[in-house]
Amino acid sequence: MTENGNLSSKERILAAGTELFLRNGYHGTGVQELSDAVGMGRGALYYHIGNKEQLLFEISMLLLQRATDAAAPAATSTESPDVKLGELARALLVHQSRYGEAWTVVLSEARFLSDEHRLEIITARDSYEAIWMQVLKDGAAAGLWREVDGVDIRGILGMLNWSNRWMQPGGALTPEEIADRYVDLIVHGLGK
Amino acid sequence: MTENGNLSSKERILAAGTELFLRNGYHGTGVQELSDAVGMGRGALYYHIGNKEQLLFEISMLLLQRATDAAAPAATSTESPDVKLGELARALLVHQSRYGEAWTVVLSEARFLSDEHRLEIITARDSYEAIWMQVLKDGAAAGLWREVDGVDIRGILGMLNWSNRWMQPGGALTPEEIADRYVDLIVHGLGK
Numbered sequence: 001m002t003e004n005g006n007l008s009s010k011e012r013i014l015a016a017g018t019e020l021f022l023r024n025g026y027h028g029t030g031v032q033e034l035s036d037a038v039g040m041g042r043g044a045l046y047y048h049i050g051n052k053e054q055l056l057f058e059i060s061m062l063l064l065q066r067a068t069d070a071a072a073p074a075a076t077s078t079e080s081p082d083v084k085l086g087e088l089a090r091a092l093l094v095h096q097s098r099y100g101e102a103w104t105v106v107l108s109e110a111r112f113l114s115d116e117h118r119l120e121i122i123t124a125r126d127s128y129e130a131i132w133m134q135v136l137k138d139g140a141a142a143g144l145w146r147e148v149d150g151v152d153i154r155g156i157l158g159m160l161n162w163s164n165r166w167m168q169p170g171g172a173l174t175p176e177e178i179a180d181r182y183v184d185l186i187v188h189g190l191g192k
Numbered sequence: 193m194t195e196n197g198n199l200s201s202k203e204r205i206l207a208a209g210t211e212l213f214l215r216n217g218y219h220g221t222g223v224q225e226l227s228d229a230v231g232m233g234r235g236a237l238y239y240h241i242g243n244k245e246q247l248l249f250e251i252s253m254l255l256l257q258r259a260t261d262a263a264a265p266a267a268t269s270t271e272s273p274d275v276k277l278g279e280l281a282r283a284l285l286v287h288q289s290r291y292g293e294a295w296t297v298v299l300s301e302a303r304f305l306s307d308e309h310r311l312e313i314i315t316a317r318d319s320y321e322a323i324w325m326q327v328l329k330d331g332a333a334a335g336l337w338r339e340v341d342g343v344d345i346r347g348i349l350g351m352l353n354w355s356n357r358w359m360q361p362g363g364a365l366t367p368e369e370i371a372d373r374y375v376d377l378i379v380h381g382l383g384k
Contacts, residue, residue: 028219108300145382151373158354159347181343189381190337
């Protein structure tokens with residue numbers, strides 16, 4: 001939230017769009033519903049967001065930006081790679097638990113973005129993954145674990161991101177505890 | 193495919209529904225488009241499938257049934273749990289590579305199912321997960337790895353299921369090779 005009137009309107013549109021896309025899907029959401037939900041005429045809506053596809057794109061980019069911002073403290077800390085790996089995982093799951101509904105929307109609806117916007121999303125996702133790759137490379141260089149590649153990274157992030165499908169607020173484990181469990185699984189496997 | 197006319201019509205409807213839901217989403221797909229895609233009148237469509245929600249439900253149940261069927265040889269084999277784990281993972285990724293579009297539809301659109309149907313899907317998914325849980329429990333009992341719980345299972349299946357988002361036909365690794373990589377990661381972690 002901000003005192004800037006324009007930005008605040010935009011935030012309200014992004015929040016309303018996320019909720020409507022979650023409930024009715026991208027294709028099941030009309031501009032009129034969005035207009036009703038934010039209490040804004042179509043003209044004002046258009047001024048702030050352009051069209052519906054642009055709205056889905058901005059929801060997606062904001063989410064990736066937030067995930068990247070959440071990773072920044074871990075990425076830039078001077079801790080050893082194993083500590084940083086734990087911090088990255090905790091930051092991701094705390095972020096996911098906070099923005100779970102937006103993640104459901106982006107994971108489910110991003111296939112309807114224009115090719116150009118999808119490419120921008122993939123570039124932003126790659127930037128996020130690069131943070132993990134750097135920490136995992138640093139850990140391998142420090143002798144903490146073996147070398148990793150893209151298959152590993154996608155598997156590791158898949159394990160963590162899949163929590164969007166089952167993690168519940170107030171569940172038996174906190175996001176941080178789930179993150180710690182998975183970091184242990186990533187580093188040590190099921191080995192005794 | 194089958195020589196039974198009714199079943200074949202139904203299969204065609206399920207395939208057309210999957211394709212339309214993939215391209216336009218559940219809410220973006222009309223009964224008329226479906227009718228056009230299968231070359232069947234609304235009456236015949238209704239006879240075979242009931243309504244659109246029922247179609248999404250049947251697509252989802254068929255997919256889970258196929259995944260469960262694909263797991264059966266591994267589940268019932270007399271191999272040791274570590275071999276069975278590898279077979280389960282390979283069967284899942286081969287299945288995913290074959291039915292990747294249907295998986296995208298089910299993962300993205302199942303939130304629009306009725307509560308009753310969603311519950312049936314969750315029950316079918318739990319039956320599938322129970323196959324993995326049994327093999328992992330057997331392996332722990334045999335001293336091959338530590339005890340596992342639901343958090344482990346969901347992480348392991350998350351790692352494998354996430355491949356739906358990136359695995360490509362003709363990619364650098366076959367589904368079997370990706371499965372083997374992930375089984376190694378699951379059992380040994382990144383440990384050297």
